[in-house]
Amino acid sequence: MGIFLKFALGVHLLGTEAAEASEGSGFGLNLDILETNIINLAIVIGILIYFGRGFLGKVLGDRRSTIEAAIREAEKRKKDAAAALADEQQKLAQAQTEAAKIRASAEEAAKAATAAILSKAEEDIRRMRENASQDLDREQERVIRELRQRVVALALQKAESELSSRLDPAKQQELVDRSVSLIGGS
Numbered sequence: 001m002g003i004f005l006k007f008a009l010g011v012h013l014l015g016t017e018a019a020e021a022s023e024g025s026g027f028g029l030n031l032d033i034l035e036t037n038i039i040n041l042a043i044v045i046g047i048l049i050y051f052g053r054g055f056l057g058k059v060l061g062d063r064r065s066t067i068e069a070a071i072r073e074a075e076k077r078k079k080d081a082a083a084a085l086a087d088e089q090q091k092l093a094q095a096q097t098e099a100a101k102i103r104a105s106a107e108e109a110a111k112a113a114t115a116a117i118l119s120k121a122e123e124d125i126r127r128m129r130e131n132a133s134q135d136l137d138r139e140q141e142r143v144i145r146e147l148r149q150r151v152v153a154l155a156l157q158k159a160e161s162e163l164s165s166r167l168d169p170a171k172q173q174e175l176v177d178r179s180v181s182l183i184g185g186s
């Protein structure tokens with residue numbers, strides 16, 4: 001590269017001297033090939049191509065290899081991502097199917113539970129009505145028994161009071177004698 005710098009510096013000096021020479025002559029068309037730097041540019045480009053071809057070829061080759069590797073890696077990741085997407089979509093479909101089964105099962109269980117609860121409630125109501133009816137019947141029988149006992153007690157009390165006020169001692173003796181004879185005579 002040191003030769004290239006020396007050559008470029010020489011070309012620059014030649015271009016500078018040619019520019020200073022043309023300033024004095026004024027405006028015009030310069031057909032001198034050396035002064036127009038076409039040859040200089042051709043030489044510089046030739047040197048760049050000759051010396052830079054290997055370097056530039058190596059840089060471009062490395063860059064091409066890097067890009068190809070990146071493309072292969074991107075394609076591999078794309079394939080992996082597509083496979084992962086397909087796998088996840090399959091899992092999603094399975095999960096949705098399972099969720100639908102669970103939902104249907106839950107609805108059936110809820111219906112069965114509702115039916116069981118309603119049946120149990122109806123059975124409990126029927127049993128409560130029977131118990132209430134039995135309790136009412138027992139309470140009614142108890143009240144009737146108590147009323148009978150009170151009626152009998154009141155009737156006896158009334159009969160005793162009537163007997164004691166209507167029967168004098170002579171009639172009581174006659175009634176006792178008659179009762180004894182009936183019992184004794186039977």
